[in-house]
Amino acid sequence: MTAGKQTGSASISFEQPVYIESAAAIAGKKEGDGPLGNLFDMVSKDPLFGTQTWEAAESTLQKETAGLAIGKAGLTPRDIRMAFAGDLLAQTIASSFGIAEMDIPFYGLYGACSTMGEALSLGAMAVSAGYGEHILCAASSHFATAEKEFRFPLGYGSQRPLSATWTVTGSGACVIGSRPPVPQERSEHSPLCCSSGCAVITGITTGKVIDYGFHDSLNMGGCMAPAACDTIWQNLYDFGRTPQDYDAVFTGDLGMVGQRILQDLLFEKHIDISKVHQDCGLLIYDNTSQDTHSGGSGCGCAASVLAAYILPEVVRGTWKRILFVPTGAMLSKVSYNEGEAVPGIAHAVVIEHRDF
Structure with a gap:
C-alpha cells in the first residue's frame, strides 16, 4: 500500500x-x-x-x-x-x-x-x-x-x-x-515500461467548477480556459512550484482559441507557461491539412494523446516531470437550451519518470 x-x-x-x-x-x-x-x-x-x-x-x-x-x-x-x-x-x-x-x-x-x-x-x-x-x-x-x-x-x-x-x-x-511494472525491452506490444524506467503519478490537483458566464457552446476553449488557469495556478501554489519545474504542461483540448485565453489569464497572475505549454487538441490534428478549426476536443482527445504520445515519452525520459490537465465544459442539452452558461473544470495529474 x-x-x-x-x-x-x-x-x-x-x-x-x-x-x-x-x-x-x-x-x-x-x-x-x-x-x-x-x-x-x-x-x-x-x-x-x-x-x-x-x-x-x-x-x-x-x-x-x-x-x-x-x-x-x-x-x-x-x-x-x-x-x-x-x-x-x-x-x-x-x-x-x-x-x-x-x-x-x-x-x-x-x-x-x-x-x-x-x-x-x-x-x-x-x-x-x-x-x-x-x-x-x-x-x-x-x-x-x-x-x-x-x-x-x-x-x-x-x-x-x-x-x-x-x-x-x-x-x-x-x-x-502500487507496484512497478517488470523492466523489459520496450516493444510495440509490451507494457508501458522499458529497461530504463517507467511513468508514475506523484500528485494530483482537483479542479473546481469555474463559471465566467460564457454562453457560446461552440467556443469550448473559451469556456474551459478559466478552469485550466485556476487548476494550474492552484497546482503551482499547492506544490510550491513554478512552470519551469515541469518539462511540459499539457492541457486537454483548449484549441487555438482557448490556449491564447489560458496564457493571457495566467499572465495576469504573473505566470508564464508559454515555453512549456502544449495542448492535446492541437497535437492530435494538423490544421494545415485537416480542417478542424480551433483543434480537437472530447474525452478521447486528452486520453488518447496521453496514452499514445505523452506517457511513452515520459517513460523514455524525454520529460522527467509533466503536468497533465484535461479540461471539460460542464453543459448538457437541458442546461444550454434553458439559457444557462457553460462552466468549465480541469483536473491536474503530476506524472514523472522513474528509473528502475
Whole structure:
C-alpha cells in the first residue's frame, strides 16, 4: 500500500508513487491521418466500429481500448479491482454499456472532456489507500455521438465557427497500480515500461467548477480556459512550484482559441507557461491539412494523446516531470437550451519518470 497526503487546499501528493503499468489508445480515421497517427495502437477506418449505431460504436471503441491496456499489463479483467471510466453521452452509456461486458466493478464518471484526469485522480487515490492492486482508468468520445448529443445531426450540415473544435473519435485507457511494472525491452506490444524506467503519478490537483458566464457552446476553449488557469495556478501554489519545474504542461483540448485565453489569464497572475505549454487538441490534428478549426476536443482527445504520445515519452525520459490537465465544459442539452452558461473544470495529474 502506498501513502498520500493532502498538499495545500486542493492537491494530494503520493509519498509512494502510483505506477502506470500500461496504456492503450485507439482512434478513428481522421485522427489516424493526423500527426500522431502512427502512435495509436489501432486506427479504425470504420466509424461505426462494426456496429449499427454511433453509440454502440463508441462503446465498442472504449471496450477494445480497455482490453488492450489490460492485456499490455499482462492481466485479465478478473485482475482489475475497479474501473473508473466516462464519456460525453447522457448517463455515460458509452462506458457503462462497453465496460459492463468486462465484469469489472465500475464507477461511471462525467467530467466532460476532463474525464481522463478525473479517472486517473480517483484511481490514484484508490491505489494509494490500498483499495486495489490494479485499477483501470479510461475515457472515450466519438465525433458523431457528440454532434448528435450536443449539436446537430450530421445530416443537417450546420456551419461551424472558427472557434469550434472537432470532437475526437478516440479512446485512451491506463492500468495503474502500487507496484512497478517488470523492466523489459520496450516493444510495440509490451507494457508501458522499458529497461530504463517507467511513468508514475506523484500528485494530483482537483479542479473546481469555474463559471465566467460564457454562453457560446461552440467556443469550448473559451469556456474551459478559466478552469485550466485556476487548476494550474492552484497546482503551482499547492506544490510550491513554478512552470519551469515541469518539462511540459499539457492541457486537454483548449484549441487555438482557448490556449491564447489560458496564457493571457495566467499572465495576469504573473505566470508564464508559454515555453512549456502544449495542448492535446492541437497535437492530435494538423490544421494545415485537416480542417478542424480551433483543434480537437472530447474525452478521447486528452486520453488518447496521453496514452499514445505523452506517457511513452515520459517513460523514455524525454520529460522527467509533466503536468497533465484535461479540461471539460460542464453543459448538457437541458442546461444550454434553458439559457444557462457553460462552466468549465480541469483536473491536474503530476506524472514523472522513474528509473528502475
